[in-house]
Amino acid sequence: MTTAPKLPPPAAGSETRPTVLQRRAASFGHAVRGVGAALRTEVHLWFHAATTAAVLGLGLYCGLVRWEWAAVALSVGAVWCAELLNTAIEAVVDLVSPEYHPLAGRAKDVAAGAVLVMALAALVVGVLVFGPYFF
Numbered sequence: 331m332t333t334a335p336k337l338p339p340p341a342a343g344s345e346t347r348p349t350v351l352q353r354r355a356a357s358f359g360h361a362v363r364g365v366g367a368a369l370r371t372e373v374h375l376w377f378h379a380a381t382t383a384a385v386l387g388l389g390l391y392c393g394l395v396r397w398e399w400a401a402v403a404l405s406v407g408a409v410w411c412a413e414l415l416n417t418a419i420e421a422v423v424d425l426v427s428p429e430y431h432p433l434a435g436r437a438k439d440v441a442a443g444a445v446l447v448m449a450l451a452a453l454v455v456g457v458l459v460f461g462p463y464f465f
């Protein structure tokens with residue numbers, strides 16, 4: 331009976347240490363999980379999802395050109411980004427200050443204000459891009 335040749339033992343720690351690619355894939359997974367968790371808990375995000383779908387449909391209907399798609403994509407992405415950051419800030423505030431505190435309230439109000447500012451800016455972009463197709 332022949333026996334398989336013995337392999338040299340793996341270098342110390344190499345059997346458990348993830349590669350750079352695995353670490354990036356894990357980070358990507360965490361990010362996707364974060365978006366999923368926010369979608370499950372935040373009704374606002376369903377409104378954003380519906381608005382995003384409507385804007386994409388309108389863009390296809392109007393036949394937007396490349397720069398218009400770029401402006402729309404940046405605006406939609408920025409609003410999602412602001413809403414996700416707002417959700418994260420709300421979670422941290424609830425964690426560190428479950429009781430009423432003026433600073434906790436201010437943090438939440440300012441974070442909500444960031445979403446409002448970005449949504450208004452996106453509205454301006456929407457009017458500038460889609461307006462000429464209808465008026």
Ligand SMILES: Nc1ncnc2c1ncn2[C@@H]1O[C@H](COP(=O)(O)OP(=O)(O)OP(=O)(O)O)[C@@H](O)[C@H]1O
Pocket residue numbers: 372374420427428429430431432434435436438439442
């Ligand atoms: N711990 C707190 N201390 C003081 N004020 C708070 C506190 N938590 C919430 N608030 C006040 O209540 C408002 C609403 O907070 P809440 O956590 O209900 O967020 P929200 O605006 O309803 O957002 P969402 O519906 O996404 O949770 C805040 O903007 C803030 O003014």
